[in-house]
Amino acid sequence: MSPSLLSCALNPQSVAIIGASDNIHKIGGRPIHYMQRHGFAGRIYPINPQRETIQGLPSYASLAALPEVPELALVVVAGDTAAAAVEDCAARGVQAAVVIASGFGETGPEGAAVQRQMVATARAAGMRLFGPNTQGLANFGTGAIAGFSTMFIEVPPQDGPVGIVSQSGGMSAMAYGLLRGRGLGVRHVHATGNEADVTVGELAWAVAHDPDVRLLLLYLENIAQPELLAATAAYARERDLPIIAVKAGRTAGGQKAASSHTGSLANEDRTVDAFFRHHGIWRVRDPHAQALAAEAYLKGWRPAGRRLVVISNSGASCVMGADAADDVGLPLAALAPATQAAVAAKLPGFATTTNPIDITAALLSNSGLFGDVLPAVAQDPAADLFFINIPVAGAGYDVDAFARDTAAFEAATGKPVAVAAWQDSVAAPFRAQGIATYANEAQALGVLAQLADHTALMRKPRAPALPPVKVALPAGPAGFMNEVDSLALLARHGVPTVPLRLVSSAQQAREAFAAIGAPAVAKACSPDIPHKSEHGLVALNLQSADEAAECFDRFWHKMGTLGAARDGVVIAAMRRGRHEFMVGARHDPVFGPVVVVGDGGKNVEALQDCAVLLPPFSTQDVHDALRTLRIAPLLAGVRGDPPLDVTALAHVAVAVGAVMAGANGAIASMDLNPVLVGAVGEGAVVVDALVERSTHLDADHMQRAHAHPA
């Protein structure tokens, strides 16, 4: 993959339209119309054996009849004819084909087979394939528009710094329309449809290499090639290109709907979240949120912090602004005494000069107050972000002056300044001054918080690549390894585990107890019994060799009764931590190794208080993840308890990530629970663990994981 590989698609010198129409309202007519209208400088070849000319251009009977082999072919015909056209394109050396027609992979096995054949044909010929079931491609930088969206009629295009890459044509059109509605220019509007060959990840890689693109918006229903998207994100971070993604199918209902839309597989949503976070991609709910935030990014604002100053001409809006700031976690900046004094000198006595700053309704009788106050706060070193909330203005207010003063203020601070004004008559003069203006405080502060948090995420140091860890799984069948083998595997890779012995007689149990000492624990050991305590097969606080022997006999008998394989009985040291955590991991078929850290113990599945990390990650990343847990307040110690040894827990999680990565798919899952964590300095110890061997190595994933782009 290289950006140039796709340049035939995004910036072709010649385009054939197979199934061209003279009617500009038809799917076969619109792309020709768009290319002629938006200044495409290359050659356009309508193909339609029924006509002599189409939209003023000569029409050709077939690809064979063209004066040259086109770089790009847009296949507008449907069904079997589309499949035949793809074969023809491949045979003649077309570099890329865009297949519009639906009715392939998304309809079921039969359509999927035809789609697979299309891809095979294309790959054999070295041709790239877009779609099928796509709205096509559009590059307003060159006028190369191999797509049919009606939105380009609804809202006139204007070239600009935004690129949109989307699985869905509808969502790409919507993002385009929303951005244009906000007066922002858009360069790229591309849809990938069923992604039989080219995915959002690969197309995003190409668009990210357009040096004029300064903001990249993605819409995905399925992350099919995470490694390509990861490479795109890494390159984008390097050149300070923010990526804002919508990943639909977040919920069970949405995933079901997605699978019947494009035949996508479901991605586990918390893993998707972790993937985006890992790669510095900001995830939002819908194209509205993408468009809402775009202007602030395009201003080039990259705030150094998140301390906010709120200014309003309404006391109530100061309150609402403070509430909304808290909702998105923006702290109010503590203004310097000098700033407060300067503000106080400008405002009436009953105004508030702490943050929020209430200019009061005195603004109604003195419109100059606005311009007086802003310079006083512009240079306060505590401020990272500014928010001006104007709930009421209009008749009696010099709104034009407010807007001019705000523009001067923005220029003076060089920091983000957002305005909330819901009245069109108030918002318009601010927008005319190029000020980022929103309908309400929730929107304005949401954007400021996103900008600050996304900037921090993009600039966060990445954990170094993992050193290669060679994981030697003991021989055995697919499925769960027993506890002893599981813990031994972890111990071999540096994870602290509880001292234990596996015994197979009462006498051995006595000896083990003597070696390990009181208090000890006895646990049945069988790969068939993952949840031992539910069967009464765990005994705590053994104080004597007799008790150990008694437990052995009892457990051995019970395992027999249950018909379970009897690997023996574990005699282990009994450890107490201050809190039980869990560390889990699984090999995801799409994302590869996925590690989970969270609250441990019996109720892990029921309470789901956990965070997801993708290797490689650092202990600092684990600290950050733990801070998102509901039990986070316990980490620092409560009611006189000392802080927990979170760093020791983080080392366990990092080691588990390294083992999962080194196992290269051979380990399906790991479950370390509980991981007992003591006070700082006391460390962490894994008391119980289950490692699951994969039923088969996911060769396809392993191959893709190594196919990083150059």
Next chain:
Amino acid sequence: MSPSLLSCALNPQSVAIIGASDNIHKIGGRPIHYMQRHGFAGRIYPINPQRETIQGLPSYASLAALPEVPELALVVVAGDTAAAAVEDCAARGVQAAVVIASGFGETGPEGAAVQRQMVATARAAGMRLFGPNTQGLANFGTGAIAGFSTMFIEVPPQDGPVGIVSQSGGMSAMAYGLLRGRGLGVRHVHATGNEADVTVGELAWAVAHDPDVRLLLLYLENIAQPELLAATAAYARERDLPIIAVKAGRTAGGQKAASSHTGSLANEDRTVDAFFRHHGIWRVRDPHAQALAAEAYLKGWRPAGRRLVVISNSGASCVMGADAADDVGLPLAALAPATQAAVAAKLPGFATTTNPIDITAALLSNSGLFGDVLPAVAQDPAADLFFINIPVAGAGYDVDAFARDTAAFEAATGKPVAVAAWQDSVAAPFRAQGIATYANEAQALGVLAQLADHTALMRKPRAPALPPVKVALPAGPAGFMNEVDSLALLARHGVPTVPLRLVSSAQQAREAFAAIGAPAVAKACSPDIPHKSEHGLVALNLQSADEAAECFDRFWHKMGTLGAARDGVVIAAMRRGRHEFMVGARHDPVFGPVVVVGDGGKNVEALQDCAVLLPPFSTQDVHDALRTLRIAPLLAGVRGDPPLDVTALAHVAVAVGAVMAGANGAIASMDLNPVLVGAVGEGAVVVDALVERSTHLDADHMQRAHAHPA
């Protein structure tokens, strides 16, 4: 309080403007202008000694010069002159005065003293006072506009079914403007400012009695008279009048800002939430959310359930719709086979006929599909709510026909139908058909969910009033009672508590152990040591009288070392539950008794997993509250455990509510933790409790609590 008491303010026959101006842009000129313009049929008396006429009306030198005593006086003058005008009004028998000027209670002790004097003067004369620091009152049903908002110029008024009552003038104007911008008519726009006398609660009571009002919107920064608001809410539920409230100062930052805005006291926000829920008032974040939801309420929709049908012409929008439905907790309805067959008969083969229904882009070539599909789903009995998501339309689509078909569909179902269409050109025809049309799926589904949930909340049976419980607190000083007295108080009121004895010698400890049996617990008993375990003053699992005696000696000595009052040592039965809960209560200075139920144990303060209830509440209310806890998944039993005896816990909470209500403020707080709850049938038992006597009885609250409106 009665609605008629305020009619002089909302519907006066005569209005004097003290400080009248001929300039319609000045605060003293605008009300006169508004009243003349909006058809006020009563008498308007401008008072300004400097002029002969004002805006075509005779101007008077003083109140004394008027031909009659006006029912309402609008005081536009400032400072001391305003205070003098209030005195004059009171002396002459004016029924209500609206004081616009700022600079009173919100500025500090001095202004507050002047404000208190104003109220005293008014009360002595039987005159009601609005403000000070208020934007005033406006009734567009009668044209009685004793307010100066510029918003009535920005957006022309139209009488309608919405009433707005707000502390803040700015927020009332904003709600008014947003509603009018959506084409909705507004009857009442009233602001209460500093609420020296009349509060939002009392004004809302009056507005709720206007039979033309079908939706009531409130904005509060402080709930000063919850009993009046509660009475309003009860009356509103009776006549099916929904109330949607914004309570600003939700967060610490917002509360701080609010106190410098109107001098309000902070309300604890979870208690505010509980108060609104208790009284069937729906709380939203801001006036935007109020205006957004208004149309759906005014349609008269009161959905019987929350099962949703999603319909779109875009597969991606089906996915987004399903995600957004999940976000707001709306389940997708399972369509009947007959419905699916009927839909399938109308749509192309590749369309999805399960819910969400994907009409597909085939709509582009056949605009009739829309009208074909809707009737097929209109009568499905599983559907409570319908959502039509149109992300792309315009050129090539017959949007007018879609809008007509949707209107016919809405009429046929009689159920809520919401449309999302962000393109103005698409939304406009739908709006023209009177269809509730939103910018995106999050807004549309948010409104549908709110409507369904608020309807259920309004119709939920209320717990009957508590039977009078006479609570006799044992004599003692303010502050914490010891554990034994605390548990005894609870036991006297039917709360199951652990069997225990208070002992004051080692011999008594032996006797107590003999009576109670093993296993037992020993705990130091001192009102000075609320957190015993932090001092090592709890011993568990005592198996012998010797151990009990040893603990007594040790604890007695330790209490002496700590210098704590030694009430004795508790020997109690040791009980084990399946889960530790907590039940807490406090006497809130504004809301009276407040009960908290939640996860118990040591980390209660740190983890804050609890729900707030206001008495009277039923065991069913406690069940509902417990379902909102993060530990809710544990209630039904996890990994083979039986379900917990939640009903027994609910009875404890109800009893605590009754005791708090019966104590009438004499109990400041109670803390029952842990409350051990067993499996269903095993009951609940309070193992530890602390009751705190009030330092003073809140006589003012108790008086107000009985001052319910007639």
